[in-house]
Amino acid sequence: MLAYIVRRLGVLGVILFGSSFILYNMAAIAGDPIGELRLSNDPAAKQAIIDLTLRLQLDVPPPLRYFIWLKGVLGIFVGKADFGLTRDNMSVFNEISQAIPITIRLVTTATIVAIVLGIALGITSALRQYTRFDYSMTFFAFLLYSLPIFWVAVLLKQFLAIRFNDFLSHSTVHRNSVLLLSLLSAIFWGSIFSRVRKTFWITFVSAALGTASLLLFMNQLEWYTNPRLGPITVFIFSVGIAFGVTHLSVGLSNRTALYSSLTMAVLALVIYFPIQSLFTAQSTFWQMILLLIVTIAVATGVSFMFSRIDRGPLIRTTILTAFLSASLIIVDKYMRTWQFYLKEDAINYRPVPTIGQVSDLLPQDDYWIRTLDILVHLFLPTIALTLISFAGYTRFSRGTLLEVLNQDYIRTARAKGLTERTVIMRHAFRNTLIPLPTIIVVDFAGIIGGAIITERVFGWYGMGTLFNRAITGQDLNLLMGVFFLTATLSVLANLIADLLYSALDPRIRVGAGK
């Protein structure tokens, strides 16, 4: 195993060396960083040419200059990497280390949302194979495959940001929109739960009525400018989560698990008021992490007290319920922050931005307002990135699940008399997840390069913007820095994907057969 990894790393090193050498020379020959200055008659231009030549060592021919660059990069291994200087005499290393967190922030949320939604919809559509729902999901996925992201981005800016901001100024959903939304949700839920015609109509009608009354109720409460959940709603949702999670993971017949999860829901209600005093303007990110750890610890403790046998699944169920209920409380806190956020001068009741990564004018003293601002800025780019990447996950998980459902062990499980839930969740779903990490890892590495367009459309200053600047400004060192990072990430991601795959699927052995 170790030998395999070392050998793969060696090959990767050679590949990276080759591709960076070629790219360096190609970019160096193609672009002349002092070309524009040469044409200028300005006496200062001459000095600038001399300066640039000295600083970027332009007098050295590109193939040799590559090795100077490489020597600096290889400094990583001795702890002092030198990626060279940009044209503006900045360190490329610093520029990149500033840009990376921004790109990662942009990409992580979108990837997570895409994975969760994609898998959920893919699996639903596989379980409803050849129904109308399945067909429309397929069509939808293909449609998303075919969308140019910049085009979607402009539409999102117009319809989600500007229209939503306009909407907030009167903040009631119009009667026609209520009708339309209710109809859409009715069709969606109806088609998911349509086994027989009767259930279809029952779901259809109740979904329509539910959505309509919810929207009207929210209109009445002026919920859009002053959203909140409140302890009762949090409790009701938590109970729902407890039932749902238990049903999916171990089944409602497992009373112990159900009671343990319900305890978490009750706990959510109990701590709802005390915990508000912990959420102050001075809260920090680490406090949130700490709260998360406490939540998980409490959940583990409670489930330990409940369970005697078969602890694992029960603990998992309880922790998941606890985590989701805790997130509800956090969501509620953010909802309560919303109206104060709207009142800020920098926001002035137009909260959804079309551009940028934070509002520069916003006061930075309140943790909740500051983070809400970040979230709001993430909103549009995340939707855009999610839309284009989640179709892949849908198709993939649908295909895999269908394949898995045809396997012999599924037939065996059914023949044993296991419930359909156990067959799907334990036997089929888990095996569906096996190949997913490979595409997730590769996708995540690829999307860092692929966020170039998204960053450009939404005016984020991440890796994509650096890359753009490098090309249009003929900035070789900057370009190579960005390239080196994305290329390294992508080859490493491939390696990790292979290793993960063999770790998850014992049938596959890496390095075998050679």
Next chain:
Amino acid sequence: MKFGRKKDLETTIESGENAIANKEVEGLSQGQIVLKRFLRHRAAVISLSAITGILLFVFSSLDMKIGPFHYRGWWKFGVDDLPELRYGDCPNGTVGCPTISLRPKFLGGAGIQLGQHPFGQDDIGRDYFALVMQGAQRSILVMVVIGIVAGFIGTVVGAVSGFYRGWIDAILMRFTDFIITIPVIIIGSVIGFHFGNLGILFLALYLGLFTWTGLSRLVRGEFLTLREREFVDAARVAGASNRRIIFKHILPNAVGVIIVSITLTMSGAILLETALSYLGFGVVAPDVSLGLLISQYQDSFTTRPWLFWYPGILIIIIALSVNFIGDGLRDAFDPRQRRQMTKKVRQQSTTLLNREAKSE
């Protein structure tokens, strides 16, 4: 006895299912089977007719010069014409709005008509319909050339490394890895920024040089499995040369994989071209492409949305159709994939089952 009955039942069920599948393909050649299966995929057939229609429509609309021939398009304007900008009758005081009208007169509209400039005009008054047609021609051309180049390179590399294995395979696959490390959008931007003025064919050619990697891996995998099959051994024993085995025995069996992944490469290619043009590193002005049109007019979306809608929708229709055709081809070429049994067939097999069960 009971055992025998059960076996009987099983064979009946199986022959019931298989008979339907087999009856369909009785006496048909491979190509006919594929065609038959493809025609059953409704979305793919619709897409195929849509894309044929678009191709004819788009390429016949404008004047073209091919060598000594001069083709006159049916549309009255070209991309270089500068008709007068329309003032006045546009909403919100904009200029050059589209004259197309789809609302008939009895519904209070202006009647179904195209008007002078159905898609409107751009800033300086050029007819936007002509621009969009020209852009679509460019984008489709790029798509097809990328498909051909990437398909050719990918097939050759994959076939050679899958068939010969050993050190040839090792070298070619390392070379593929090496191309994969360079993100297409980065290399495309680097070349496009410096040589963008060399024209559209050059752009398509070099993009094709970097998009064949996925295809070659698939083809290699297919060749690796096919070369171990009995019919290849049989051919070899009969004294067939490598060349004959590759072209007569393996390639026809791998052609499904190749065609399907070429289609999918093409649908990716049109998006790649538009993305590069959007960044300014693909097709550059004064040439037109759909991506370039969108990037030029994205800021005018609030005031003159038509400049943004038409090219975008055309991109989506083209990419969507190509994707669906690819899906249809995959279903058609992959005999392992079970199709949906129609309701009638399902009922038939259940009645068969029930009858058998009852008689037992």
